[in-house]
Amino acid sequence: MQTEKNIGEPSSKSEEASEIVLTEGERTTQGRIPAKMPTHTQAAVAQRLNDIPEHAVPGYFYAVPHHLAQKTGWRTRRHIKRRNLRQTFTAIATTERISTHTLIPLAASVLSVFLAGMLIFVTVIGFVNATQQKFGTRIVTLQDILPKDSTRIYDANGDLIYEAIDDGMQVSEPLDKISPQLIHAEISIEDQYFYKNPGYDISGIVRAAISNLSSKKVVAGGSTITQQLIKNAIVGNHTTMLRKLQEIILAPEISRYYTKDQILGMYLNTTYYGEQAYGAEAAAFKYYDLKDTPTQTGAEQLDIAQAAMLAGIPSSPIARDPFLHPKAAATRMEEVLQQMYAQGYITAQERAHAIEEAQNPGFFKPGIINNRLAPHFVNYTLRELANDLHLKVTDLSRTGTVVSTTLDLALQNRALQSAQKHIAEMSSLHHMSDAAVVVLNQHTGDILTLVGNIDPNNPRYGDFDVASQGYRQPGSSFKPYIYATAFQDGTSPGATVMDGPLTVQMCCGLPSYSPHNYDQMYHGWVTYRYALQNSFNIPAVKLLMQTGVDKALAVAQKMGITHYEGIPNYTMVLGSLSVRLIDNTAGYATFANGGIHIQPHAINTIKDQDGNIILKVAPKGVRVLSKEAAFMITDVLSDNDSRTFEFGKCSSLVLYTNTMNQCYASYPGPIRVSAAKTGTSNDFRDNWTMGYTTDYTVGVWAGNNDNSPMVNVTGVDGAGPIWHDTMMAVEQGHPIRSFPAPPQDLIKKSVAYPGKTTTDWHIK
Template identity: 40%
Template structure:
């Protein structure tokens, strides 16, 4: 196949040899005609010299004000900014002003593009010095004849000059300037360089300037990937870009023009007959106008950031390459899943819109962002007033718009409470309770199902999203302290704290979906926050990195606290009583933690959940806050969340198997199930913190009197009795030091919390013995006054007794106010005998095994209620034989 060749100057001396022969031939007197010819020749030489001089003067006149060719090519070329996905393979958007352009090297432009352009624009490009004299002469004659024509004989070199610095008016002055610059440019640069300048400069229509922008605009591919048919079509556009536009109404004319280009390429030997035939038959599919604008809400989010930081005009012309954090595969999954579910929501629940944000909690990078069901859709209902009465507004990015989060905000309050020393097993009461905080109106929340469940643990209350216990938790955690924690975790919208009260835990404030999703990422990442980032790096037009992502982790929560929250939010069994078993918060084989939210009157539905590697937030509802058909976030938002997470993991697992090597910046997910780290066992020093709502109040009771035992109550008459006490949590602890010794009975909320608990206890009826009061009086039977009197009459203390005596008479006296029941006789603490009536005397035979020396005799007297006294004496045994 013929190749484009460079022009080489040739030189011939034939003309000048003949002229010398004619001029210096010997004079012939008879040759008068020759003299005349010489005069004519001299005349024309003068004319030629004067003409050349005139041309030089004209050139000098116009050239003095023209730019240097180096300035022409060294100027800052307007290039549009490209926004890519995280791998750089998918172009999401081309940010441009009036000119959308990406400069590429000569080597990146296909040979077919070069050849097609030359044959249709300047067939002799490689064989002239920048000016086509025949074309200029033709244009001159046509203009003298008064004919209107666009034939000006402009070469590619001239067209480049005209499109860069000269105005397009058709005047001789402009033509002269054009010619001068063309010659200068041809002297300074090679033909290949000039052709490259031209192909990166010319307009192709639809704001596409240069071959790369044209390829992206009309075929959604890079110039280097263009086929012969596509190359010839783009070359066909340059004569009249608007008229021949693939997005216009002259497609038949465009096809004819393309075939003309192909015929020219064949004529000049650049393609074969077979290639000509195939190219003519190739069906070309043109990229529609809205294509080339992928992930539109995310792109506009990026564009807004770029304009704010670098300026709108700069990013439209600077040719930046912006490599975002977006995962194009996950984005496509998100868009489809969301659109499919919104169709069902709109039909069944009057929820006409939804939004989704997905973030890598380990880096903070945004992986997917869907701001509405369809960026390119139409408002609904038709003719609604945007910002006020539209159920659906396509261009509004709900992921960055403040909305009430409902119960999805609850984990922040529970996390703060756990930080203060409360435990997941801490008991609070789910009862109708009035909350009256100083400076605010009293507040009496209800549960989603209008039912109350009595004593519940923090774990139950959060997993089942119970409202009344959660309001108590926020009070215990502290409103300001909870707001501080939420802010540390990434929520920045709750700034005017004077607006918020205890209803905040039920979604009383407004937050952004993107922010709350990122904040949940702190739980997923075990207490470490990575700021949300949408961009990996930005390069300028020369490839210099002007901005680049660097990881900036910050510990904002203890790992144990984050693990406890994840443990609760992933507890399928614990949430089942409210959400059902295997609900949309459950994914087979994939441990997930999740929290739903539903605002008052069902205006918003939320679901935010995560694995250790991916956190996803979903909102569903109507743009104008119109209530839905009384369905919670579990029904309208959770299906989107569930399907996205499920498909994301399935796709990434399959994708990793097919790829030998992951591209740079590829986001991957583990094929194996990711488990949350188990939290450490938490044990506190109070029953109420350890899951026992009924605290055991133990007392020692005298079985005879039924009153509190004293030190005088006989041990065998003392029994331990338990009185279960049920009170609100403030009865047992101070909210600011829950494991300390102080209680909270002086707290301003105590009475409001205690009252419904006591009412609940009373409502339990017979057979339940909570809150029975133990005796307040002490044993009044076993007292000093009632103790028996006892004395030993015989033997006497320290008496000497012969061991050989047969019996020892032991005689005692005893009496008591309540009467003597019995008298016990003991020898060396061994019971000898018991007497139940008078006389209180016995005879004791000393056993032979008893040795000589000191021994003890004791007498105990007991009355009829167990009071007793004793008397002990010492005797001395000796062996004396008569």
């Protein structure tokens, strides 16, 4: 066991010596004595580490001078090189930082521009495709979709009696039928490079844009004639950039499908010249009263001054309307003339002469459309036209149809004048104010005359057409339909009937009916011939009771009474059903045509504006009454001797050539064979005279528009004179012919009937 020692005393001699050495060395080198620490402490160990010698470095060491590894100054050069390198790196970093903040936005901008360009390109392509898809079919069918001409109606002799103007007036003409002066004027002022450009003119558009910008308002359009045609016919006239782009897109397409002359022709026939005039022909008439002649159209007659004036209007039809703004129109005309001169179309002398001509007071001669020549016939024709074309009457104005009718305008005027004259004579004494007349060709169904009333311009009732729209009671003029039914069933006109008191028991709780004759007398046994010609009522009611109401009405309807008002019963033989004059006339025309009914019509042909026939009316006759019955009715109604008792030998039903007084003095002159029947409704409200010759059938109604009673006037005196004068007018120049011979199935024989023996026609 180790003995504990005092601190600071050495444990042995060696330790002491060592201690001494250390103490001396330390004292020598450091001037201080290190502290004595225990041998195994960490501090002592750390001190002893300094006593371990360094490892020897492998190799040899020569005690001689050594050469420097680097040249003198290399450190400076390295410093400079490193400095420069740092500057370069700093510049690169700065450039990179600048590039990051500049090139990326620049690239983004370039990309945005590219994308915007692509978007614009796609949008433009899409717009072009959409425009072509939307309007492509219209380009192909442009000539078909252009506004059609005004509907025009002509009489049988080719005289214009109506032109629709409520939607503007337009009459198309071939380009070679339009004045060259107007063509030159339009091209010079609207599109001087018309025959060279592809349908649009960029330089013109730029010039117009500059003019508009400098004037700060729209003073020029820059549209070519082709673009204006597209605007008017395809894309519409909205003042927008979109519409202008559509014009430019479609213009080349139009130019590929159509020749320049075709484009110019379509433009000149549809462009608006103001005053509701569309196209050159309408403008020539509207401003200068130029009409078609046998050799020239109205548009073909335009001279330089007239053409220049018209060419200046389309760019601003209201502001340059010569009637509304003559100064502006004259200024524009001079601009047109200047352009015509500058482009070599006219000489300076021609320009001066045109300006002088336009200053004359009579330069303008406005044309006037007279649609009141035969207004009731025209309205009837329009209704018929609408039915033929399957349109509404209100849609007929711009159908482009040219209608040739059956109207004889001269005869219409004579019938109207006769009616006016007679009504004027009867108005004060008999309170008669109006009349209507219808003339038919029973062999064709042609309506030659349709007078709806005698005062077409009357503001109260002038437009009302009694002939085709009024329902009036026909009185005894309805009786022949019942007689024809009975004759067809085998009754002979010579058969007798008791004309005596009669009471008819009505059905359905109605009171009994007792008819009376017009003269308030009974005539005993009479023949049906005598009863019909003298219009006895009681024999007619008895005959209807024999034939039956339904059967007789069916015959009347087939013969032409297509419309009626009222309740069919035994009173209808006396005219209780209200019918139209034109229908009643058609019924009598069926008698005149031997029992064959032909539907009355006002239209002969319908053509389009290019002259192609759309419809040619050729109605087919339908037999609705036996020829035997038709012959017997004609034979009875033409028997002047039988009706002498009631009407006298020289009534207006007899077509004598001389006057009535001369007739009664036994100088009637040549008498034209005719069949006729009168009718008078209750209280003298309606007068009728119906009749026919071998050529024509005439129906006349006379009365008052408000259906008020007349004063003591019957059909033979009220409507008869008008019928007589009209029939003589329509037959003027025609030979006098007798009615056809009786059919083979008819025989004339004597038969003993109650009351008397008669000789008359019978069916075999």
